[in-house]
Amino acid sequence: MESTLEIVRFRTHEAVTDAAFLKASEEVSAWANAQPGFQYRCLTKEEDGGWLDLVFWADLGAAKAASEKFMAGNGKGEFMTMIDPSTVEMRHLPVRHAMAGDAAAAA
Secondary structure, three states: OOOEEEEEEEOEOOOOOHHHHHHHHHHHHHHHHOOOOEEEEEEEEOOOOOEEEEEEEOOHHHHHHHHHHHHHHOOOOHHHHOEOHHHOEEEEEEOOOOOOOHHHHHO
16 A cells, blocks of 8 residues: 545635634644544645645545545534635645655654
């Protein structure tokens, strides 16, 4: 099995501050951490104001199962209410190569 990278690109609603969004994201991170196959998650904001939510999973099955479970239960949470649903794009890609640097290995 190969690891899977889930990439979700989206924009928040205009009134949402970065600080409020990042705070709401903490609950999603805790939820993801408890899911089978979860490996790593990070959020980044692009220069054009869009967000990327990058989540590494053990395999595609784990990624899809977590996505379905999230939308069934957490889809109505504070995090999701901050996102403009018309802007959401999700992809799952196989990880062909990965390496952690010394700093990541020590953490």
